[in-house]
Amino acid sequence: MYTFIxxxxxxFAMISILGFLGRGILKINESPLVEKKLVKVLPxxxxxxxxxxxxxxxxMSGQYPWVEPWVGAKVLGLIVYIGLGVVVMRTAKTRQARxxxxxxxxxxxxxxxxxxxxxxxx
Numbered sequence: 001m002y003t004f005i006x007x008x009x010x011x012f013a014m015i016s017i018l019g020f021l022g023r024g025i026l027k028i029n030e031s032p033l034v035e036k037k038l039v040k041v042l043p044x045x046x047x048x049x050x051x052x053x054x055x056x057x058x059x060m061s062g063q064y065p066w067v068e069p070w071v072g073a074k075v076l077g078l079i080v081y082i083g084l085g086v087v088v089m090r091t092a093k094t095r096q097a098r099x100x101x102x103x104x105x106x107x108x109x110x111x112x113x114x115x116x117x118x119x120x121x122x
Contacts, residue, residue: 001060002057002060002061005053005056005057005060006053006057008049008053009050009053009054009057012046012047012049012050012053013050013113013116015046016043016046016047016050017109017113019042019043019046020043020085020105020109021106023039023043023089024088024089024102024105024106026039027088027089027098027102028088028095028098028099028102030095034089058071068119069121070115070116070118070119070120070121073115073121074112074115074116077108077111077112077115078112080108081105081108081109081112084101084102084104084105084108085105087101088101088102088105
């Protein structure tokens with residue numbers, strides 16, 4: 001069961017990041033597609049599955065953020081990633097600010113993936 005949930009988690013992590021990549025590009029280019037209901041709702045569904053699978057994995061493995069530093073690093077990275085995503089999608093006043101936040105969010109996502117794959121903080 002653990003392996004199945006891990007596959008779900010990893011798959012939805014990639015789907016989530018690719019979705020953010022697409023939505024970020026749409027937002028930076030001021031595309032009206034970014035305002036479509038499906039584009040606004042689907043990320044929440046994907047991220048709910050991602051979060052639920054993460055919680056299940058943590059509980060099943062006992063690798064809690066305060067016990068395993070790499071899990072804590074992923075959680076902190078996720079908080080930064082979400083904050084930058086909010087800037088990209090909602091609060092940035094200029095295209096330049098949106099682009100910078102978008103690039104930083106993608107770097108943060110890469111860090112999270114690296115920590116997850118190596119199980120080290122770096």
